[in-house]
Amino acid sequence: MDAIAKETARQPVRGPHVWDAGDFQNGEWISPFPEAASTAIRKLIDEVRAAGVRFEDYTPIPELRDGLTELGEDIRDALATGTGFSLLRGLDISDYSLDELKIVHQEMGRHIGLVTLQTADHPAMISEVTDIGDAGPKEFYYHRGGPLPFHMDPVDVVGLLCIRPALRGGLSGIVSSGALHNLLLAERPDVLDTLYRGFFHLDRHYLTEDGGRVLNDYRSPVYSDIRGDTVCTYLSEPILMTERAGLYTLTPEERDALAVFDETARRPELILDMDLQPGDFQFLNNRHVLHSRSDYEDYTDKEKARMLLRVWMTMPGWTKLPREIPFTDAELGTLPT
Numbered sequence: 001m002d003a004i005a006k007e008t009a010r011q012p013v014r015g016p017h018v019w020d021a022g023d024f025q026n027g028e029w030i031s032p033f034p035e036a037a038s039t040a041i042r043k044l045i046d047e048v049r050a051a052g053v054r055f056e057d058y059t060p061i062p063e064l065r066d067g068l069t070e071l072g073e074d075i076r077d078a079l080a081t082g083t084g085f086s087l088l089r090g091l092d093i094s095d096y097s098l099d100e101l102k103i104v105h106q107e108m109g110r111h112i113g114l115v116t117l118q119t120a121d122h123p124a125m126i127s128e129v130t131d132i133g134d135a136g137p138k139e140f141y142y143h144r145g146g147p148l149p150f151h152m153d154p155v156d157v158v159g160l161l162c163i164r165p166a167l168r169g170g171l172s173g174i175v176s177s178g179a180l181h182n183l184l185l186a187e188r189p190d191v192l193d194t195l196y197r198g199f200f201h202l203d204r205h206y207l208t209e210d211g212g213r214v215l216n217d218y219r220s221p222v223y224s225d226i227r228g229d230t231v232c233t234y235l236s237e238p239i240l241m242t243e244r245a246g247l248y249t250l251t252p253e254e255r256d257a258l259a260v261f262d263e264t265a266r267r268p269e270l271i272l273d274m275d276l277q278p279g280d281f282q283f284l285n286n287r288h289v290l291h292s293r294s295d296y297e298d299y300t301d302k303e304k305a306r307m308l309l310r311v312w313m314t315m316p317g318w319t320k321l322p323r324e325i326p327f328t329d330a331e332l333g334t335l336p337t
């Protein structure tokens with residue numbers, strides 16, 4: 001009785017953010033980078049050069065910039081009430097240094113939402129997404145090479161600016177979490193129930209006296225209905241870390257739900273593959289769109305190696321999420337680990 005009640009209560013997700021790869025033909029998901037925005041960026045960098053300011057010392061002026069305001073609004077609309085993503089192509093970045101492009105990307109982010117720090121251990125407004133090779137422990141996805149599973153970054157919006165693509169591969173694949181929800185509802189409603197119930201994560205802030213980690217005393221749902229919106233938040237790493245830390249053992253149902261979610265997200269008909277080119281901006285609503293990366297072959301020359309810049313934004317106008325959703329919240333000063 002209970003199970004029937006649950007199944008009949010779940011409805012397919014509907015809206016423009018529910019799509020599959022077949023809904024987009026011949027690159028119609030690519031928007032041209034507006035001329036007015038290119039001009040505004042040229043002016044910005046001319047000012048930065050004249051003042052001799054480097055990214056680490058850069059502070060944006062309080063006012064928004066002509067030429068970027070309208071673009072920011074369009075991207076916000078696409079993220080909030082459209083497909084949940086925006087891909088812009090056409091900014092010529094060949095005359096700008098990496099340092100200057102960090103300023104550009106932060107400015108783009110600032111015209112869309114509230115740019116927020118990324119990760120508590122290495123706080124930064126802009127991260128370099130690149131394979132750091134032997135230079136560090138690669139504890140974060142953005143420092144690793146190779147393929148990445150489907151996931152969301154734990155913040156409202158993520159933006160990538162492609163500086164250099166890989167020699168071969170490294171496609172950015174995106175999937176509508178609503179379309180994935182509907183497939184699971186049709187094929188595996190039991191799995192969907194487990195995903196709605198959620199998973200334990202490690203507490204992001206609390207450490208025991210000897211520095212040990214503890215479990216949250218609540219589950220974080222993968223899918224949740226928040227004021228009429230079906231929000232998806234999925235990052236398998238904090239779930240699997242509970243086992244690695246010896247604090248929790250996943251039940252067979254939970255293990256199965258993670259595997260089925262991962263497998264179903266990889267269905268080719270769901271995936272919109274983006275072959276990012278230098279100067280491409282990709283913005284994603286992390287409540288509605290999952291992303292991944294295909295395997296790639298990189299240049300051995302570090303100066304040529306695949307490189308993207310990442311910005312994270314919280315969206316002050318969007319529905320506030322409950323604490324069970326492990327998103328960065330700049331207003332609360334919380335950061336993901």
Ligand SMILES: [Fe+2]
Nearest residue numbers: 141152153291
């Ligand atoms: Fe990511």
